[in-house]
Structure formats: C-alpha cells, structure tokens
Amino acid sequence: MMTRESFDRSTNTRIVSQAIQEMGIPKVDITDRYDVSGSAFRITSKRAYHHGTMLIDSNLENLRGALRPTPNINIVDSKAVGSVRSPVTSLIKNSNTYNTQKEVNHVQFMNTLSREFTRHYYPNSDRCLSKTQVLGETELQTNPIIKTGYDELKSWNWIYGQTPQFTRRIEVEIDDTKNHQIPVEITYKNGVISETKINLGSYSSSVKQKICDLFPIGNPIDF
Template identity: 25%
Template sequence: MKKTRILLSQSTDPWFNLAVEDIIFRSMSADQRVLFLWQNNDTVVIGRAQNPWKECKTDIMERDGVKLARRQTGGGAVFHDLGNTCFTFMAGKPEYDKSVSTQIVLDALASIGVNGKATGRNDLVVEDEQGVRKFSGSAYRETIDRGFHHGTILMSTDMSRLADYLNPDPKKLQAKGITSVKSRVINLNTIVPKIDHKMVCDAMIEAYRHYYDTEIDIEFISPEASANLPDFATKFAKQSSWEWNFGSTPQFTHQLSERFAWGGVDLYLDVTHGIIEHAQVYSDALDPKPIELFGVALAKKTYTVDGMRQAITAVIEQVPEYQAQLEELGSWLGAQIQ
C-alpha cells in the first residue's frame, strides 16, 4: 500500500465526494498520508451539529436544485459551486499536523500569486483596501490514531447565491445546534483573474509533492471508478439520505401562528432528528375538534411538507366536512417549514 497518495475526484456530487472522504479516512492505514482534491456543484454543506432549517433557505434550495449535504466535521454552513475548490489532508498520528497542511495550502497559493495567511479561526485570509478578507475556511476531525483537515478555497463563487441560501428567513427556532459565524469573504479571481479549479489543484499537488519530497501519481476517483472503495454503496446511501442530511439535526422547537377567516392558530412543534415528537395546537376556532385532531396526527411525522400533508390527509378522513379549512391550514404550514 502506498504511503503517500493524491486523490482527485472527477465528480461534482457532494454526497459522492463526502462519502469518498469518509471511506478513505476510515480505511487508510495509520502510517499513510492522503491529499484529496474535490469540487461540489451547487450545494449547501452544513456542519455535523447544525440545523438546516435554521441555517438555510431550504425552499429556495429545492426550487433551484441546490443539494444539502451534512459533513462529518463541525463548523458553519457554506455554499459550494464550481467556483470553489475543496481539499482534504489526511494522516496518521503522530504525523497528522494541521499546521503542516495549512502551510502546504499557503505555499501552493503563493506559487500562483496569492499571498494569504492563517488566522485564529481556522480561516485563510488576504488583506486588501477593504481590510482582512476570508477566502478559505477549514474544519477538522480526529480519531485515536489519525486525523484530517478539510477546507474550501473561493475562486469565483457566485456571492449573490451564497447570500440567498445562507440568510434564512426568521423562524422562531430555539436551536440546540451551532449557528454559523458569518465573515466577509473574497474570491481569489480578484487577485488572479485566470484562477480555476485545475490551476489550484496543480499548485496543491506540486506543493504536496515538494513538501514530502516524492513523486506521487494522481489517482482519479469517480462514481464509475469506486469499486475499490470498501462498502461504498452503503456509505453513499447514508450520505445522500434524508435521515443523515436533515434527520441528524439536533432537537429544536418551532413556534408558528397565523389567523385565518375561521380562527387563529398557534402551533408549537418539538422536533428531534427531523421527527415531530410533540405538537401542541391552540385555536379560537368555533369548533376546535379538527385542530385538536391535527395536533395528534402530527406526532411522529417527519418535519417536511410530506409529513404535514400526511397529517392533514389523516384528519380529513376523520372529519371530511372540514376539508377546506384543513387544506388551508396544511398549505400555510407547508410553506412555513421549508
């Protein structure tokens, strides 16, 4: 088995790339070191303990075909498109040292004209007339005998879309997860106009080879060339699942209220791992029965539009004379939880 490896993904699917990252990290020997370079198309990547409904505009993401991907590490939510390059450095202990991987990134960028520096919050920055500007964020993961450092490099990301997806509408959520720290960012094409993914990858590979003073062949990874990745199908199924990307959300409470022609509704949802554990509904409707039945029907449903629809359908079957009222309630609620 090779001691030093360079892997270059030919896929832009975030679920594929994060699955590859995790499998390589878990299966590598403790005396190996790996550089994995990859790129995701139109994705919001959230930290392991984050709440997607708090961090993201999930309805806008669904409309625009933007994927949600939960990573194994902590930290904040970030938007990825093809103007962004991702890197992962893996190594066994005691060799694993995030200051070494950080320096390799800085050396690589310096070779193409970007003079960056590291800051205390796991970021890489440059300074311009507007001050200190972030172009790279990192997160880390360690086990007993190995560790990895992964991060992003903003080259030409569409900043307007970044703001669209990462500025959620106010929702009365008391989240027990982690809220992203928002920082001023910069694309490196303002410094190196022709920068692109290949240029960054070539520079990173050269800096990596130079640091370890060895010639290393590049291994190309793709969905068609994943047969040698142990248990890949199972890992990919988990990485792409609703249960992992949404259902792994820490417990939170969502409070909603609205007034309809037939009465007002106050709704409190306790959600754990994306499942509604308890729903408390209050209403001044003249006949509260359908609202009370709806509160009961919400229990154990997923915190999704489909979950709301299932509960509404179940209540309509019990009290069909209130179908119009219940459908109005369901349409409003479905729009609120996206």
C-alpha cells in the first residue's frame, strides 16, 4: 500500500522480478500486462494497493484443470471481468532448471521480496525488516483476528455472494411440455436469482408458473 502519486505498476512488477532473480532464478520476463505474478491493483482517491500471488511449488497440472470453465453451463451474459489464459510456471521448477544453490520456499520468497521493496522505497533508511511470520493451524485456533478472516473466506457470502451479475441459459422440460424443452434465462445477482425469462411459445401461463417455481427469485446459486 502506498500513496496514489507514488504508485507505478511497472515499478512494482520490476521489484518482484528483481526479488526472484536474487533467489537465483535469472530468467524472468515481464509481459506487457505487467505480469510476473498473479497481481491485482486497486486505486482509490489517495491510496494505491498492490496484492498478488506467486506460484512457488504448486501442482501445475491441478492448476490447469481448475482454471477451466465448468462444462455444460451456458453463460450468455456476465458483468465479470474476463480472464486471460496464460502459460504459467513455478519458482521451484525454474530453480531446478538453473541448478540454483539457494533455497526456494515461501519464507525465503517473502523475505527477499520485502528486502527488495525496502531497498527501492527506502534506499537511505536504517529501517529494519520484521521477520516473516508463518501462520499455521495453531494461530488459526488461538488468534481471533486470523480466525475471523479465515471464517469469512469460507463463508457463502465470500464464495458466492460477491459473484458479479451473470445470466445462464438452460433448457427445461416439465410434464406439461410433452418432451419439449423450453429455453429459460436465469439472472443471478449477488449469488441469488434476481430474474427469470422464459420463452413460452404456445404454452400456457401455468407452464411459466411451474418453471418459476423451480427457480424462485432469491434462490442461491446451486451449481
């Protein structure tokens, strides 16, 4: 976090790149989207926030499988920001490639990254870096602040309630339609159904009511 005036995406990305090189991984390329890690930025009237992720020793095969659209779900409209699929790797994989003798793990990365940010933003300061603290199951049970944050991340509101509005199209068949599927568009807002559009064709309003009963307004995401 820093002042809005001092924030620069390319500068912060370069600092992350330098930290990785300090760990003995020399081949680090910054893309035109300022990517060298999973970064996100938020700019407010007075402050700028930069947060992100780094793949240190991740199972890349599992990752590739997780980052694919859920099959058989037809999204026809969405207010979500579209994702850009990109090749990924991990620090461990590249450290093995270059036979580095330096240790590559989470604590080492955080310490190195903190040191590089301090060098850049406080070059003439005697400021001492605080030691990186690893939080585990013990802290989760004994620290109420950490437990509150952990519980929030597991909550329905966090996982589904913050979902950007989107519309899903499905085909519905009920007894009255005699094996004919009726197209239905269901709009979800904040994780619950906010609107249902039904293309009835020649079917009666009773069919519409039965379909609406299947997807009542306010029902949460169920897929």
